Amino acid sequence: MSELISSNPRLLLMIQRFGIKLGFGDHSVEEVCIKDGVSVDLFLLICNVYSNQDYIPRPNDFEHIDMNGLIPFLLTSHIYYMDERIPHIEVHLNRIITDSQPKYGNMLKRFYEEYKKEVCKHFDYEEKTVFPYIESLRNGLVDSSYNIKFFKQNHSNIEDTLDDMMNILIKYLPGEILPKERIDISLHIMQLSSDLACHTLIEDRILIPYVESLENALR
Amino acid sequence: MKNKAKIIICETSEMLSTGLALFINSNPQLNVVAQIDSSERLKEKITTVNADILIINPAMLGSNDNFLIKGIMQDFPHLKCVALIDSYISQNIQKQFHDVIELNDSSQKVITKLTELLIKDESETHEANEDLDLSKREIDVLTAVAKGLMNKEISEQLHISIHTVISHRKNISRKTGIKSVSGLTVYALINNLIDETEVYK
Numbered sequence: 001m002s003e004l005i006s007s008n009p010r011l012l013l014m015i016q017r018f019g020i021k022l023g024f025g026d027h028s029v030e031e032v033c034i035k036d037g038v039s040v041d042l043f044l045l046i047c048n049v050y051s052n053q054d055y056i057p058r059p060n061d062f063e064h065i066d067m068n069g070l071i072p073f074l075l076t077s078h079i080y081y082m083d084e085r086i087p088h089i090e091v092h093l094n095r096i097i098t099d100s101q102p103k104y105g106n107m108l109k110r111f112y113e114e115y116k117k118e119v120c121k122h123f124d125y126e127e128k129t130v131f132p133y134i135e136s137l138r139n140g141l142v143d144s145s146y147n148i149k150f151f152k153q154n155h156s157n158i159e160d161t162l163d164d165m166m167n168i169l170i171k172y173l174p175g176e177i178l179p180k181e182r183i184d185i186s187l188h189i190m191q192l193s194s195d196l197a198c199h200t201l202i203e204d205r206i207l208i209p210y211v212e213s214l215e216n217a218l219r
Numbered sequence: 220m221k222n223k224a225k226i227i228i229c230e231t232s233e234m235l236s237t238g239l240a241l242f243i244n245s246n247p248q249l250n251v252v253a254q255i256d257s258s259e260r261l262k263e264k265i266t267t268v269n270a271d272i273l274i275i276n277p278a279m280l281g282s283n284d285n286f287l288i289k290g291i292m293q294d295f296p297h298l299k300c301v302a303l304i305d306s307y308i309s310q311n312i313q314k315q316f317h318d319v320i321e322l323n324d325s326s327q328k329v330i331t332k333l334t335e336l337l338i339k340d341e342s343e344t345h346e347a348n349e350d351l352d353l354s355k356r357e358i359d360v361l362t363a364v365a366k367g368l369m370n371k372e373i374s375e376q377l378h379i380s381i382h383t384v385i386s387h388r389k390n391i392s393r394k395t396g397i398k399s400v401s402g403l404t405v406y407a408l409i410n411n412l413i414d415e416t417e418v419y420k
Binding site for chain 2: 053054056103104106107108110111114115160161163164165167168171172173174
């Protein structure tokens, strides 16, 4: 496990959301997963997508993997973004807002408020519509009014607006406004943006094909 | 093209790199001037040989190199970047390149792709060299977008087709690097194109 983490330290963000506890010493991935009640195969599948943006699981992979933990993992990720990352960036942003002219302050505040709404809506749709649909599929119930295709076609990415924010902070806001703070916050935004990109990949590469295979099996 | 186009191939597999060079050199207008197997000091290399085309395998670029290609394109606006694809590469990455060469492309296809890039270059140089400032019409559209108008309303107000509005919007996003409406609003405010009171009612 420690070798895995040092090969890609970004996985630290993800193991926490799996409920894997630190302090695993020299135990193997399998040992740690079993101890913390995580499916080893699912864990590795997500690690692969997380570490390699070109990784595509084979459709029949899902047949042999215990997928129970997937939706709880995605839900925990949502909570992590909403309750930790986004407020954290907001704290930094507020420092910039209070210390710059009201003209800039107000617009940054508005911008971030709108971004929060966008993310909230995105997650809300997944939590209230998509995930319940998948749960019922997993219980063998076919809800003919919904199809994962709807999700596949409309699954927007929520990193673009963050990239806009980076551009605004770095390229367009006048140079004299709090450069140190702006660099600091940019690093946080970059990290969140790349983490969200991985999150979207997990949904596109694992969740959607998995649900498609469930749908096919039931129809 | 008066002179031979100078091409750099950046690919770890010697077999691929040499094979591709053979294909390319068979055309009298094209000339592979360097084959390198790492993306280190790529920019230096491009400057030294004054390359026209860079063919690079995106698989060689680590996740930290996401901006490398973009950076190269900005530093060398005349350089054409072509991806050499030998494994799955996401569309997002492919889109960054001017064109894509795939493993099963025939030699003819490779040459056509490269020569077409060079022709395009000659006819579009003026346009491509334009700096990233927005045109007057783009500023009109940007201002309208920032005020919260929809494409249809903008097209009526400016007496242009919706298609033209959309193409202006694409160019605005390309030039500013900002895609979202809320981001464009901020951009317009910073540049004093609109007043606060016009947006946040």
